[in-house]
Amino acid sequence: MDKQITVGIADMKFARQEGILITYALGSCIGISLYDPMIKLGALVHIMLPEVYGSGDGNIFKYADTGLAETFRKIEILGARKPRLIAKIAGGAKMFELQGNSTLGNIGARNIISVKQILQAEGIRLTASDVGENYARTMSFDISTGEVKIRTYGRAEIIM
């Protein structure tokens, strides 16, 4: 049995060679897996909001922009190189439909846009995504193969 490491909300974990990184029940949040297949190094980030506002609150992994920047910095120190990185994303759902509610209504969609823009600006390949809709997703990332599994309620498991 592989070692399983849980990534909390507004959190990031990485592993080398083997192990499973898992983040549970992504709602409007987004899970981003980054994998360097050559050195089998992977990181999983769980962000809540699209971008930091003002000087922020010190919780860097809460935001897509600061969270991804810090993740790149950490894994590059460990030998990962951006041109080799493969990204996969999941989440960005809209759990409830509430009228006249801008923050709740589109935060998932704004998270998706923000994450995709950042990955593109950094020149990172986004090879798979399972985003949007109205249900939560659990994302598990196998470091030995780079494979990502998405578990949901009432739907078949997705492997990407």
Added chain:
Amino acid sequence: MKITRYDEMKGLGLDLIREIGSIGTGNSATALSSMLGKTVRMTLPDVQILGYNEAIKFLGDPEEIVAAVLVKMTGEINGLMLFILKLDFINEVLNSVLQKRIEDYYQLNVMETSALEEIGNIIISSYVNAMSTLSDVTINLSVPDIAVNMLGGILSVPMVEFGYQTDKMMMISGQFVIGGNVLHSDLLMMPDIQSLNFLMEKLGITNG
């Protein structure tokens, strides 16, 4: 003194919130009791100020499936009301209202889901009415919505709503006791920080 973080609430401030919670849940219990024709009590309200991951642990498991009714409060108090219903509570309600029982959340059809949504809405509205009358504040409620999904995903909604203000969640929670049994449901009131300051000022209470 105005607070800027939930964990600055203490002493009288917390007592005030607990008292409002107590009056809100009492009113909700009365409403539920008249719908079900049974004695309904509420447990004493609890004020929890928790980090994101602890908040989920406090209410269950992140992947646990639950039904949840969400209503947004706007006006002089801003925030969210979330009512989380688990299987035993759902069955108690469905049995009283539609004479039906389910074994699994998969079996909830449109009719049953909308019955649960309406009951959640009545419970939430009774709570908010009591709170609004007691403190003489105007609170508008949105149309409710119900979701049946993973607890973690549902709780990400209030976390994101207040995500730019705080890293903590403040939940004033209570559970229904029907016919002597504590059934699994959590009624959560989650005001934003400004609303807490407004309430304390309005009712002449100094935090501390």
